Amino acid sequence: MPTLTIDGQEITVEAGIPVIEAAKRLGIYIPRYCYHPGLSLAGSCRMCLVEIENMPVLQISCYTRVQDEMKVVTDSEKVRVARRAMLEFLLSEHPLDCPVCDQSGECDLQNFYMEYGRYDSRFAENKVKKKKAFPIGPHVMLDQERCILCTRCVRFTEEVSKSNELGVLNRGSHSVIDLYDDKTLDNPYSGNVIDICPVGALTEREFRFQCRVWYLDTQESICNGCSRGCNISLHYNATARTYKAGGKRVMRVKPRYNPEVNQWWICDDGRFGYEFIDQNRIEFPYIRTDSDLEMSTWEEALQKASGAISGALETVGPEGVGIIVSPQLSNEDLLIVKRLFVEELGISNLALKNPWQKPGYEDDFLIKADRNPNTQGAEKIGFKGDAKAILEKAAEGKIKVLYIFWHGFEDDEAAELLGKADFVIFHGVNWNGSAEAADVVLPGVTHAEKDGTFTSFEGRIQRFNQALLPIEEARNDIEILLDLAGKLGYAIEISGEQAFEEWQGLTHEALGEHGTATTSEAPTEA
Amino acid sequence: MPIVKILSEFFGNEQARDLQWRLKHGGYEAARKAFREMQPDEVTQEVIKANLRGLGGAGFPTGRKWTFVPKDSDKPTYLAVNCDEAEPGTFKDRYIVEWDPHRLIEGIIICSYAVAIHTAYVYIRGEYVRPYERLQKAIDEAYEAGILGKNVLGNNFQLDVFTHRGAGAYICGEETGLLESLEGKKGWPRLKPPFPALVGAFGCPTVINNVETLSHLPKIIEKGGQWFADLGVERSGGTRLFALSGCVNKPGVYELPAGTPFRELIYEHGGGILDGKELKAIIPGGTSAAVLSADQVDLPMDFDTLAKVKSMAGSGAVIIMDEDVCMVKALHNIQNFFAHESCGQCTPCREGTSWVYRILSRIVEGKGSPSDVETLRGLNQNMSGTSICALCEGASMALGSFLEKFGDEFDYYAKYGRSYVEDARKGAVAV
Ligand SMILES: Cc1cc2nc3c(=O)[nH]c(=O)nc-3n(C[C@H](O)[C@H](O)[C@H](O)COP(=O)(O)O)c2cc1C
Ligand code: SF4
Ligand code: SF4
Ligand code: SF4
Numbered sequence: 003m004p005t006l007t008i009d010g011q012e013i014t015v016e017a018g019i020p021v022i023e024a025a026k027r028l029g030i031y032i033p034r035y036c037y038h039p040g041l042s043l044a045g046s047c048r049m050c051l052v053e054i055e056n057m058p059v060l061q062i063s064c065y066t067r068v069q070d071e072m073k074v075v076t077d078s079e080k081v082r083v084a085r086r087a088m089l090e091f092l093l094s095e096h097p098l099d100c101p102v103c104d105q106s107g108e109c110d111l112q113n114f115y116m117e118y119g120r121y122d123s124r125f126a127e128n129k130v131k132k133k134k135a136f137p138i139g140p141h142v143m144l145d146q147e148r149c150i151l152c153t154r155c156v157r158f159t160e161e162v163s164k165s166n167e168l169g170v171l172n173r174g175s176h177s178v179i180d181l182y183d184d185k186t187l188d189n190p191y192s193g194n195v196i197d198i199c200p201v202g203a204l205t206e207r208e209f210r211f212q213c214r215v216w217y218l219d220t221q222e223s224i225c226n227g228c229s230r231g232c233n234i235s236l237h238y239n240a241t242a243r244t245y246k247a248g249g250k251r252v253m254r255v256k257p258r259y260n261p262e263v264n265q266w267w268i269c270d271d272g273r274f275g276y277e278f279i280d281q282n283r284i285e286f287p288y289i290r291t292d293s294d295l296e297m298s299t300w301e302e303a304l305q306k307a308s309g310a311i312s313g314a315l316e317t318v319g320p321e322g323v324g325i326i327v328s329p330q331l332s333n334e335d336l337l338i339v340k341r342l343f344v345e346e347l348g349i350s351n352l353a354l355k356n357p358w359q360k361p362g363y364e365d366d367f368l369i370k371a372d373r374n375p376n377t378q379g380a381e382k383i384g385f386k387g388d389a390k391a392i393l394e395k396a397a398e399g400k401i402k403v404l405y406i407f408w409h410g411f412e413d414d415e416a417a418e419l420l421g422k423a424d425f426v427i428f429h430g431v432n433w434n435g436s437a438e439a440a441d442v443v444l445p446g447v448t449h450a451e452k453d454g455t456f457t458s459f460e461g462r463i464q465r466f467n468q469a470l471l472p473i474e475e476a477r478n479d480i481e482i483l484l485d486l487a488g489k490l491g492y493a494i495e496i497s498g499e500q501a502f503e504e505w506q507g508l509t510h511e512a513l514g515e516h517g518t519a520t521t522s523e524a525p526t527e528a
Numbered sequence: 529m530p531i532v533k534i535l536s537e538f539f540g541n542e543q544a545r546d547l548q549w550r551l552k553h554g555g556y557e558a559a560r561k562a563f564r565e566m567q568p569d570e571v572t573q574e575v576i577k578a579n580l581r582g583l584g585g586a587g588f589p590t591g592r593k594w595t596f597v598p599k600d601s602d603k604p605t606y607l608a609v610n611c612d613e614a615e616p617g618t619f620k621d622r623y624i625v626e627w628d629p630h631r632l633i634e635g636i637i638i639c640s641y642a643v644a645i646h647t648a649y650v651y652i653r654g655e656y657v658r659p660y661e662r663l664q665k666a667i668d669e670a671y672e673a674g675i676l677g678k679n680v681l682g683n684n685f686q687l688d689v690f691t692h693r694g695a696g697a698y699i700c701g702e703e704t705g706l707l708e709s710l711e712g713k714k715g716w717p718r719l720k721p722p723f724p725a726l727v728g729a730f731g732c733p734t735v736i737n738n739v740e741t742l743s744h745l746p747k748i749i750e751k752g753g754q755w756f757a758d759l760g761v762e763r764s765g766g767t768r769l770f771a772l773s774g775c776v777n778k779p780g781v782y783e784l785p786a787g788t789p790f791r792e793l794i795y796e797h798g799g800g801i802l803d804g805k806e807l808k809a810i811i812p813g814g815t816s817a818a819v820l821s822a823d824q825v826d827l828p829m830d831f832d833t834l835a836k837v838k839s840m841a842g843s844g845a846v847i848i849m850d851e852d853v854c855m856v857k858a859l860h861n862i863q864n865f866f867a868h869e870s871c872g873q874c875t876p877c878r879e880g881t882s883w884v885y886r887i888l889s890r891i892v893e894g895k896g897s898p899s900d901v902e903t904l905r906g907l908n909q910n911m912s913g914t915s916i917c918a919l920c921e922g923a924s925m926a927l928g929s930f931l932e933k934f935g936d937e938f939d940y941y942a943k944y945g946r947s948y949v950e951d952a953r954k955g956a957v958a959v
Contacts, residue, residue, distance in 0.1 A: 045719040046874040048914050059913035065719050087910035091879035124903050127886040151872065170714065170872070173697070175882035177872035 004070035009077060021063040021074055022050055032076055033085060033114045035092075035200045036152040037064035040266045042161060044153050047092075049114070051084045052076045060084055085118040094125040095175065097134075097147045105202030107215040111150070132178050139167075139187030141207050141270060142196060146178045149203035155179060155195040162267060162367075165189035179203070190369060193273040194266070197256060208274060209254045213239055218253060221469035224456050225255070226330060226449050227272035228362070229372040231458030231517070232257060232264035234272065236450055236469045251470055252276045252450060260516050263462065269369050279448045282432045285474035288443035295443060300477070300485070307405075307442045308489035310425045314402035315347065324351035324392040324401040327385050328408035328430070329374035332454030333463070334498030335479045336376070336383045337505055341494060342487045343405070344384070351401055354380050357388040358413035370459055375449075379457030383505070389416075397422035407446075410434025429482065445476040452478050454498060455510065464517030465510055532759055534747045534767050535740065536783040539627045545662060547669040550630045556675060558746035559637045563683045566749075571642035575745065577753030579765030581786075584610050584701075584738030585814065585843045586918075587764070587831035594643050594735060596725035603732040607640055607648035608710065608724075611663075611739045612694055612701030614653060615814035616865055617845030620769035621739035623781050625652075625659040628743075629666035633689065635742035637680060638749055640687050643735055647688050651706050654694040664691055698869035702917050703736045705871065716873045717917035740769055740844075761787035764830045774811075774848035775802045787830040794825070794848060805850040809933070813842020815862045816922025818929035839929070854949040855934040856941045859926065860888040866923035877920035880911040884927060891938070894945030901938045905931055 005014040008025050015024045022032050023039070035047035043065055051060035055073035060081065063074070075081065093111065100106045132146035151170065156179065159168045167185040170177050181187065187195070196206045218237045225232040237254045255276050257268040287303035288295040298306075314322035325343050327336060343349045354377070364371035380386075389409065395401040397419040404420075405427045411420045412435035420426065420439050428440035431448050449456075451472045457463050472478060480498045487494045499510055508518070538544030538553075547555070562571050576591030597605055609632070613621040624632055636648050652660050667689050670676045680687045692710055694700045700709040704718035707729050728734020744766055748756045757765035764786040770793055773779045777799030784793060790810055794800065801807055807822040812829065818839035820827070827833055831841045849858060867885035872878040884907055887900050904927065911924040931938060940948040944958045951957045 043719065044873075046916060048875045051914065084910075084914060087914070088875050091875045091883075091910070094879050094883055124899075124906070125883065126900075127883065127890070130882075150875075151878065172872070174867055174870040174872045175878055177878065 004068050004072070006068050006070065006072040006074060008074045015068055018067055021052060021054075021061075021066045021068055021072075024068050025063065025074070025076055030076055032063050033110070033118065034064060035110060035150055036154060038154050038157075038198055038266075040162065041154060041157040041198075044157065047088065047150070047152050049085060049088050051081060051088075053078050053081055082118055085114070086121060089115055089119040090121060090124075092150045093119070093123075095129050095147075096150075097129065099145075099148060099202065103148065103202040104205045104210055104215070105148075105199075109202060110200040130175055133180075137207060138181050139192050141193050141274065142187050143205045143207055143210060144179065145203050145205070146180070148201050149179050150201055151177055151179065152200060153179075154198045154200070155204060158195050158198060159187075159189070162194070163189040163191040168195075190269050190271070190363070190365070191267060191367070193270050194257070194268070197266070206254060212250075213253050219469070220256075221450075221467050222258060223449060223466040223469065224375060224464050225268060225272040226375040226456070227269070227275050227373060228370040229374060229377055229459035230263065230368050230370050231375060231456055231460075231462060231464050232268045232272055232368060233260040233464065233516075234258050234268060236276070238450070238469050240470070250277075250280045252279045262516050263458070263464075264368055267368065271369070276450075278432050279450045279470075280473070283473050283476070284431060284433055284437060284443055284445040285476060287445060287475065288440075290441040295438070295440070300475070303442050303444060304482075304486055304489050307427045307444065308486055310403045310427070310441070311347075311405075311490060314425075318400075318402055320348040320350060321400065322402040323347070323349050324353070324396055324404045325349055326353045326389045326392055326404070326406045326409055327380060329354060329372075329377040329380050330408050331376060331380070331479065332449070332452070332466075332498070333376065333379040333383065333457060333505070334454045334502050335483075336380050336385065337501035338480050338483045338494075338496070338498065339407075340383055340385075341496070341501065342483055342490075342492065346487070346492050346494070347490070351392050351395065352385055353387045353389040353392045354385040355388040356409045356411070356416075357390050358411070358416050372459065375456040375458070378459055378461055379455070379463070382457060382461075390419075393419040393423070396420075396424070399424065403427065405429065406436050406440070409436055411436045411439075429479070431476070444482055445474075446479040446482060447472045447476050451476070453510075455502060455513065458517075461519050462517045463506070463513055463519070465513050531783075532767060532785070533783055535624060535628070535631070535743055535769055536781065537628070538631075539623055539781070541627065544628050545626075545630075545666065547630060547666065547673060550628075554746075554750075555630050556634050556637075556681060558749040559634050559641070560681055562638050562641055562749050563681060563685070568642045568644060571638060571749065574748060574753040575642070578744075578748045578756035579753075579760060579763060580741065580744055580748065580756065581764050581831055582738060583740040583744075583768055583844065585615060585816070585840075587841060590737060590741055593725065593737075594639070596723065597643055597733045597735060598726065601733050604647065605643060605645045606729045606732055606734040607636065607643070607645045608703070608706060608729055608734055608736045609636060609648060609650040609739060609742060610701060610703065610706060610736055611650055611652040611656070611659070612698075612706060613656070613739075613843075614698040614701050614869075615816060615843045615845060616862070617773050617811065617814050617847045618771050618843040619773075620771045620781050620844060622656060622659045623769065624739055624743050625656070625663045629663045630670070631743045631746060632663070632739055633666060633670050633676070635745040636689060637675075637687060638745040639735065639737065639742055641680075641685065645735065646686050648690070649710055649729070650689065650691045651700070651710055652691055652693055653701075654696045660691060660693060667691065697871070698865075699871040699917075699919060702919065705917070706736065707734065714871075716871050717919075719916060759785050761785075761828065761830045761832075763832055768844050770829065771843075771845045772798045772848070773845070775805065775850040775853065776800065776848045777802055784829075787828040787833070789828050790820075790825045790846065793829065793846060798848070801848065801850050803850075805852065807848065808851045808853055809849040809855065811845070811847035811849075813840050814845040814922075815847070815865060815926055816840075816918070817842045818925045819933060821933050839925070852949060852953065854941075854947040855930055855937045856888070856947060857892055859930045860885070860892050862926050863888055863923065866919065866926075870919060870923075874916045874920070876911045876914045877916075877923070880907055880920065881923050883907060884911075884923070891942050896942035896945065898939065898943050900942045901931070901935070904938070
C-alpha cells in the first residue's frame with residue numbers, strides 16, 4: 003500500500019485510488035466539477051488541479067493515481083491561481099441567474115467562487131446565447147446557458163441508467179448538452195442527473211420555484227417505494243405547510259450514499275413518490291354513525307374500536323378477530339402489533355399481503371417488484387399470508403372484527419368481500435377504499451413522521467428518522483396501539499426501540515450508518 | 529550538398545500513381561527486402577538508426593515509439609495512419625497521397641511488418657476528396673496485385689488497409705481524437721496515459737504515424753538507416769517536406785534536409801519575399817508554433833533547435849509574413865481557427881480560445897481598449913499547461929509569441945482602434 007504526503011500529512015491508502023480520494027480521507031476536499039466517484043473519469047473541468055512534486059505542470063487529482071512517496075500540495079498559491087482561472091473561464095459565459103436559479107445556495111459555482119474566485123470580472127464580450135429552461139423529460143428541466151459542460155449527466159445516462167438520452171452537441175464554446183434526436187429523458191432513474199449536476203443547469207420540474215434551498219431542513223430516511231431500501235434524505239420545510247407549495251411539507255427527496263444498497267442513486271418512483279405524505283391524508287379519527295363517517299375524538303374512536311374487539315373476543319373468541327398488517331409498517335410497529343394481538347389476545351387470523359396488488363416493474367439495478375419497504379421485516383417478525391382468506395372469513399361472518407392496516411382493498415372482488423364484513427377498523431395514513439368502508443378510522447403516520455426501521459429484501463435493517471410532526475390529529479402508530487391495548491385491559495409498557503432490541507439484540511444506534519443484516523432466526527410461526 | 533529527393537521524387541509525374549509503372553520504378557522493393565532479409569526487430573532498429581522523427585508535428589522518434597508496443601499482448605495491434613492534415617499552412621501529406629500513394633502503402637507494409645500489425649486504418653481528412661480517391665484506388669490495386677491482403681507480396685503475412693474519412697474537424701488529427709473518431713465517437717482527445725501504444729484503437733495497442741513519417745520508410749530500408757540519418761542533423765535524420773506559404777514568390781512543397789535554414793527555403797527555393805518586401809515574421813511549423821521574428825531567419829529548421837527558442841518545427845508548414853502584414857489581424861485569423869476547432873471538452877480551451885478570439889475581434893473592429901491586451905496576456909497564462917490536449921497549448925503558443933514579439937502593434941490597435949501597420953503605410957501613425 004503506497005504512502006504519500008498530502009499538504010504535509012502522511013497517509014497510506016490502497017494502490018490505484020486517485021489523489022482526490024486519498025485527500026478526502028484526510029478531510030481535504032479538492033474542488034471538482036466533472037469528477038464524480040460513481041462515474042467514469044472525464045478529467046475535463048480542470049478544477050481539481052494540484053501540485054505534485056517533480057511534475058512540471060499541475061496535475062488533475064481525479065486522474066492521477068496515488069504513488070508511494072508522492073508529495074501532493076492541494077492549496078499552494080499556484081494551485082489557487084489555477085482554480086481561480088478555471089472559475090473565471092467557467093463563469094465568463096455564465097448567465098447572472100442566481101436570483102432566479104433553484105440551485106442557488108447549493109451551487110458549486112457559487113461555493114467555489116466564494117472560496118477561490120473573488121476576482122473582478124474582465125469579461126467584456128457578449129455571452130453566447132443558448133437554449134434556456136426547457137423540459138427534457140417528465141422531471142427535468144435543462145438550461146444550456148447555466149451548463150458548465152462537466153458531462154456528468156451524459157456519463158450517468160451512458161453508464162448508470164444505460165439509456166443514452168443525453169450528449170454534447172456542437173463544438174468549442176458552442177457546445178451544449180441536449181437530447182439526442184427522438185429521445186426524452188424518461189428513464190426510471192432520470193432524476194439523478196439533477197443531483198449530480200453541480201450547477202443549476204438541470205433542475206427538478208417538481209421543485210422549480212417551490213422553495214429556496216436554505217429554507218429546507220433535511221432528515222435521513224429510507225425510501226418506502228420498494229423493498230430495495232434505498233437511503234434517502236427528506237428535504238422538508240419545517241415551518242409550515244406553505245401556501246406556495248400547495249400545503250406540501252416534504253419538498254423533495256434526495257438519495258443518500260450507501261455503498262451497499264443504492265450507492266449515490268435512487269429511482270424516480272422513490273424520488274417523486276413522496277406526495278402521499280402531505281396529500282390525501284387522514285387527518286382526524288373517524289367513526290361511522292348511521293351510514294356516514296364522522297370526525298371524532300381519539301377517545302371516542304379508540305373506545306369504539308376496543309369495544310368492538312372486546313365484543314368479538316367475548317362472543318367468538320380470538321377467531322372472531324382478523325388482523326391484516328401492512329409491509330409499509332416499520333419493524334417496531336409490527337413488533338407491537340404482534341405483542342398485543344398475537345401474544346396477549348391470541349389472535350391467529352393474520353395476513354400481510356394484498357393479493358390483488360399487481361407486482362411492479364423490476365430491473366437489475368435498484369427497482370424491485372415488491373413496492374413495499376418491509377415485507378422481509380414483517381415476515382421475519384411472523385406475519386405472512388395474503389388477505390383474501392381473512393376477507394372471505396369476514397364476509398362469511400366468521401370474523402366479526404377486521405383490523406386493517408394501510409391496505410386499500412379497491413379491487414372489485416376485494417371491495418365486495420370487505421362490504422360484507424361486520425365491523426372494520428382501518429388504521430393507516432391515506433384515504434382509500436378500505437378507509438371509506440371502515441367503521442372506525444385511526445390516522446397513523448408516515449415514515450416521515452416517526453422513527454423506525456425497515457428490513458430490505460436482502461435482510462438489511464436500516465433506520466429512518468422522524469422529520470415531521472404527525473399531520474393534524476394523526477398519531478404515532480405505536481402510541482395508538484398502546485392506547486388501544488390499555489382500553490382492552492392490557493397495560494403494555496414498551497417503546498418501539500425496546501421492542502426492536504428484544505427482537506434483534508441490537509440498539510438502533512448499533513445499526514450504524516449503512517444498516518446491518520438481520521440477526522434473527524428464521525420466521526417465527528405466529 | 530546535392531539535393532536528395534526521397535518523398536518528392538515522383539511529384540508531378542502522372543504515371544507514378546499507376547501501380548505497374550511504380551513497380552518498374554522501385555515500388556515495393558524495400559518491402560520485399562524487409563520480408564526477405566530482415567527480422568521485424570531489425571527493421572525497427574534501422575528506423576531508430578535513421579533518426580526518423582514524427583513529421584505530424586510532435587517530432588517523437590518513430591522507431592522508439594514502435595518499441596513501446598507490448599510484444600506479449602493477446603490483443604491485436606493496429607496502425608493508424610494520420611492523414612488528417614488540418615494544421616493551418618500544412619499541405620504536404622496530400623502531395624504524397626495524390627502523387628505517390630504507393631510509397632505510403634509500402635511504408636504502411638514496412639511498419640506493419642516491423643510491429644506485427646495486420647490491420648491498418650488511414651484516417652483521411654474529410655475535405656481531401658481527390659487524395660482519398662487516389663489513395664483508395666491505389667489500395668484497391670494493391671489488393672488485386674496481392675500486395676495487400678492475405679499474403680502480402682507473396683509472404684505468409686496478412687495485412688488489411690482501410691480508409692476512414694473524417695468529417696471536418698482539426699481535433700481529429702490529434703492522435704487520441706483520431707482514435708475516438710475512428711471508433712465512431714465524437715473526436716474528443718483522451719486523457720493520457722495510457723498512450724495509444726498500450727491502449728489505442730478499440731482498446732488495443734496502436735501505432736499512430738503521420739503519412740510523411742511512414743512514407744520515409746521504403747528509402748530507409750532500401751538505403752539503410754545510417755544513410756538517412758546522415759542527410760539530416762544530429763537528432764533528426766533525412767529530409768522533410770516543407771509547405772511554404774504566405775508572402776513568398778513561389779509557395780509550394782519543398783523537400784529539404786532536416787535542419788536547412790529558413791533563409792535557404794525562403795530565398796533560394798521560395799523565390800524570396802513577394803514584391804521584394806522586407807521579411808517581418810515566420811511561423812515555422814503550422815499556426816500552433818510560436819511566431820519567429822525576421823532576425824531568426826538563419827535558424828536551422830529542426831525540432832531541437834526550434835524547441836530551444838520556445839517554438840517548434842511542428843508539421844513543417846512555414847508561413848511567411850512581410851512588413852505589410854498587420855500582426856493583430858493575423859493573430860485574429862489564427863485565433864478564429866482555434867476557437868472554431870476547439871473540441872469543447874476541457875474548460876481552459878473551450879472558454880479560453882473563444883474569449884481570446886472575441887477580444888481580438890473587438891480590437892480589430894476598433895472597439896478595443898488598452899486593458900484588453902493585458903487581459904489577453906492573463907488569459908494566455910491561464911490557458912497554458914492546464915488542458916487535456918495540445919490544441920490549447922498551440923493556441924496559447926501563438927497568442928503568447930505574437931504578444932511577446934509584436935506587443936506594440938496590439939497596444940496601438942487597442943488604444944487607437946486602427947492598425948499600426950496600415951497607419952504606418954499611410955504615414956499616419958498616431959503619437
Ligand atoms: C490539435 C492537434 C492536431 C493534430 N493534427 C495532426 C494532423 O493533422 N496530422 C498529423 O499527422 N498529426 C497531427 N497531430 C499530431 C498527432 O497528435 C500525432 O503526434 C502524430 O499523428 C503522430 O505521428 P508522427 O509521430 O508520425 O508524427 C496533431 C496534434 C494536435 C495536438
Ligand atoms: S447555476 Fe449556480 S451560479 Fe449559475 S445561476 Fe444557478 S446558482 Fe447561480
Ligand atoms: S447539465 Fe449539469 S451535469 Fe450536465 S454537463 Fe451541464 S453542468 Fe454538467
Ligand atoms: S485542449 Fe481543446 S481541443 Fe484539446 S481536449 Fe481540451 S477542449 Fe478539446
